[in-house]
Amino acid sequence: MVDAELLKSLEAIVGSARIKTSREDLLTYSYDAYVKEYLPEVVLFPKSTNEVAGILKLANERGVPVTPRGSGTNLSGGSVPKKGGIILCFTMMNRLLEINRANRYAVVEPGLVVAEFQKEVEKIGLFYPPDPGSSAVATMGGTVLMNAGGMRGIKYGVTRDYLLGLEVVLPSGEAMNTGGVTAKDVTGYDLTRLICGSEGTLAVVTKIIVRLLPKPKTRRTMQAIYSRIDDAGTTVAKIIEAGIIPASLELMDNQIIKAVEDFAHLGLPLDAEAVLLIDVDGDPEIVEKQAKVVGDFCKAHGARDVKVSQSEKENEQLWVARRSVFGAVARLRPTCIVEDATVPVSMLTAAVKKIREISERNRVQIAVVAHAGDGNLHPLVLCDIRDKEEMARVEKAFEEFVDYALSLGGTLSGEHGVGISKAKYLAKQLSPTVMAMTRAIKKAFDSKGILNPGSFLEYAE
Amino acid sequence: MIAKELQDEVYNCIKCGLCLMPCPVYKQLCYESAAPRGKVQLIKHILEGKLEPSANFNRILYTCLLCETCTVNCPSGLKVDRLLKAMRAEMVKKFKLPWQKRLLFSLLSGERLLPFFMQWGGSMGNLLMGLAPGGVKVGTIPFAKLPRLNKKPFREQVPEVVTVAAPKGRVLYFTGCATNYLYEDVGRSALAILKRLNIEVILPQGQMCCGLPIFLAGARESALGNIRKNLELFNREDVDAVLVDCATCGSALKNEYVHILEERGENADAAKALSKKVMDISQYLDKFDLKGMLKPLPGKATYHDPCHLARSQGIREEPRRLLQQIPGLEFVEMAGADVCCGGGGTFQVDHPEVSAGITGNKVRAIKDTGANLVASGCPGCRMQIQGNLGEEAAEVVHPVQLLARALK
Known part of the structure; x- marks a missing residue:
């Protein structure tokens, strides 16, 4: 619970202009690009690692949930506050700190928008390939925590493949650096890549070091x-x-x-x-x-x-x-739920056929777009969330397709993340041993479970 | 209540967020209620009865330039600006506009504008403005850099019908308030070019403010008189076109009259008929080959796209082509030419800090071109840009002013 006293302490950290508590402001942080909505109790806009550390320390002491967020383009409900509490929004912490041409890397703050970053590095003949569909608005921090993929995966890989190092703040309020600026680095566990794609459940990212390529001519x-x-x-x-x-x-x-x-x-x-x-x-x-x-x-x-x-x-x-x-598909139906299962690319044609079969049998409208070269399918399930009966059929079609993709050796989510949209299928893919190890890792980082609770590992309908 | 078709719009927002970064206001403020997605979602909550239309919501609703960038960029095809305008009209019923705006709109919508102007402008207005202490600003614009009032309203300086010997065409000219009271040189320039082209021009007496500044603020009821009077004067079959030199007036006559009457459930046939005849002056002149009548005009010009021309009316190329017809005038594009200048009517007075950030980007883009002339077909943009740019950097004009200067 965020009480008046905590609000006062939080305001002392970020100042009155960067704390939002009005009902209107809270409502505008109750959603992302997924369908489910949850109301936060306060929205904070930190601008420095120190501020983030101060906020997390306070929240951890009181066991208040903290959900990190960028532009809110997440498609799996990863950035909505499932358990209320604090939204830690990074859109004002958005500087490009350094472009190092000699060693071809850059250092950025998490709120920097991917396309703005790409534009800047391309001005001097460099190239940052990760390119999610939402790159015009998505933030670097969001793409790191979700390990975003996108259109250039087939040749250039995904966010993970460009990440050299991070500065993160742990729930305890301690900051730590992982990785560095060198292309090779095997000192210790690869915590950088562990945090990448952790959906904001392990630590909060405050600085990002990425490697760059020469821009294709x-x-x-x-x-x-x-x-x-x-x-x-x-x-x-x-x-x-x-x-x-x-x-x-x-x-x-x-x-x-x-x-x-x-x-x-x-x-x-x-x-x-x-x-x-x-x-x-x-x-x-x-x-x-x-x-x-x-x-x-x-x-x-x-x-x-x-x-x-x-x-x-x-x-x-x-x-x-x-x-x-x-x-654009909102022109067809009001609600769109994006499937994200990925199959071995040789099975692409079969998977597309299967989608059509599932769609017809369950009387559910499904449009298909795919990062085809990666076998990363995006069946867009078009529906109306206000229609309960239809949503039940949608759910069934969704589950059938997940089972099918897994039976081919595919994965539940190629790039959008598990969030809350696919949390209940997690155990279909991850063995009890993997789940146990995952929970142990979560515990080591976040013993009180304040970071993005209700998502991923703990989601319950 | 908001028209049913607009109410349904809120369910077409899939919350993809692609409207965030293109929104000039969000880009300055970086929080969600400043963005179109945030506003649309709040309106959804209000329409569903889950949120009180509070004073805070009202403030959020007016933290918007109505630049329409979201509408043209929305992949789902939401008419965001129309939804916001309709919502403003609802909110005005509950929260009165501030007295300054009510006074302004009552002047613009009524018969009192002219007497007010004659007393203020003709006698002491300009004098008083000149005496204002340095450093005083209206929004982002220093008092000293506001345009001075015409000595006499433009329409009183010219006959109602400007005849030519052997007319090749005949048009009505809707001068708008800006040309009539502030920018007489735009009107004179337009008439000079049309005369050279042998076009007969009629400037109907009794034409009123287009009403758009009034209904964009939400005060639709106050503007109905303006709409009816202007329809009566301008919906004529015996002319080739109805010319407008102001982006905003054009957008009102071409689009908004029809929307407003339809959303009120009134007959919009006259508005639709007028809509077909309305042309921005750049669109009309673009049909002619002007090269033969122009002499070299040395200088370097750039062009700023007004929201109400580029997005409301889709007019982007015509003004550029006109400028490029002028011999000796070097034309150069600025970065982000179609990004809103940050004026947004009274927005720059209500939100001077946000406005200053947006206009600052525009001023930098202009200075980067090295142009000494900035052309734009909107008086609001010209006032905003000139007021923040400073005369020493460049002169801000309507494209027709440059054409008129280049006439042989």
Whole structure:
């Protein structure tokens, strides 16, 4: 419980302008991009490690829940305050502290928005590849704690692969540094990568060190258009098998194409059953060659047409359209729950077929978009949360698909996190031993369980 | 109550959050209630009866420029600005506007504007403004940098019908309050160019404030008289177009009259008919090849997109093309040309700190271009930009002023 005395102490730490307690402000921190809502008792906007340390120390002493949050674009309910308490919002702690060209790394505060960071490093010819769909608003801290993936996973990997070091604050209020600035570092356990993807349940991140790449000289975006979605799936599996590595390889089904076109007006083929959006990047000669190879490959595997963008502006428009998918499907139904199961890429076509079968049998509308090259499917379950009967069918379809993905050797969540949306399926994938070890780790970091409680390990309906 | 179709809008917000960073106000304040998503969710709670429409909510509702950036960027297609405008109209019933705004809107909506102006502007207004101590500001704008009032209203300086010998066209000219009372040179410039093109121009007497500043603040009832009078004067079949030199007036005549009447359940046929004829002056002039009648005008110009032109009306290329027709004038794009200038009507008076941050970015973008001329088709933007930029840095003008200066 946050009482008046605690509020006073918290206000003494951040000042009156960076503490919010009005009912209106609390309501605006009761949600993220997932469907469930929980009201916090106070929202704090720290600007320094010291402030974070002071807040956590107080909260820990009193056993008050603390849920860290960035822009609130989380798709699994990871950033909503399931047990009330404090929202620790990092949007005002958002400086880019250093870009080190000689050693190609950067140091940032957690509230810095990913796309703003990317823009800055690209100005000097560097490149930060992790690229979640929400990168235009998502914060660096959020992407680290969720180990966000995105469109460039197939070639460049995910957030984890660029993380060199962290400064974090433990629930006790102690700060610690993990990792460092060197590319190689095997001293001790890899706590950096343990905290990455911990969904804010172990520690709060206050500083992030990431490695950077040289920016690819050029890129080209292609649309391969298919009359049959199965052919699109097969093309993806064959591309991977053939050892071709595009920078991005995304699949959109007909429902997605229509919703996105309705928003973006790019002339996407409304009659196509699927479109593959493919990026190739690198030196101009190589990109030229790769584009041709990929284009021919798509046609050989059933694409009825392959369109190649003629300018960077056109590339950008297509990717803005792809990024808007989650929002655009709201045009179809009011609620969208995003599945995130990931399968071995060779099983992509089978998985897409299975989704359609599950969708029809349960009478649930499911649109499919996928980071296809990673086998990372995003079936978007379109529904209306106000309709209880429909939601029961949605739940059933959801569970069937989870079981199917796991039976193929896939995973519950590729990149959105377990949060509360998939917490109840956790034991389907993790063995009792793994669960026990996970709980022991949680205990070692957060013995009182104040960090993001109600999520992940402890979620109950 | 808010129209049913707008009420349903709140359920289309999937809370993706893509509206956060493009929102100039959120970018300054960095907390959720400043963002469109936050406001839409609060409105949802109010409509569902879960939240009292409190004074605090009212403050949040007005912490918005109505720049429409969220509306054009929303992948779900939410008409965020229309929802907010309708909600403001509801809140005005409960919380009165501050007296300053009520006074301003009663002047803009009534017959008293002219006498007020004649006494204030004609005699002592400019004099008093000149005497104001240095450092006094209206919002973000130093008093000394506010535009001076026209000596005489523009429409009294010109005949109601400006005839030409062999007219090639005939248009109505809606001058708006800004040109009539503050920026007479814009009106003169427009008439000079139209005359050269042999277009007959009618400036109907009795035209009123477009009403948009009034209904954006929520006071829709007060603006109905303006809408009806203007429809009566401008919905005519015997003209080619109704020209507007102000982005805001254009947006009112083209879009908002129809929305307001429809949301009230009234017949909007006249408003729809007018809507089809309304053209921003840049849109109208863009149809002509002006090159032959222009002489070189040395200088470097950049262009700022007003919200009410770029987003409300989709007019982006026409003013740029006009500037590029002027020989000798170098045209250069500024970074973020279509980002709101931070003025937002009375927003800059209510939220000077937020406004100063947003306008600061605009001023920097302009200075980075090295331009000595900034063109923009909105008097609010011009006042905001010139007031914060300073005359020494660059002159802020309407595109037609540059065209008129370049006329042979």
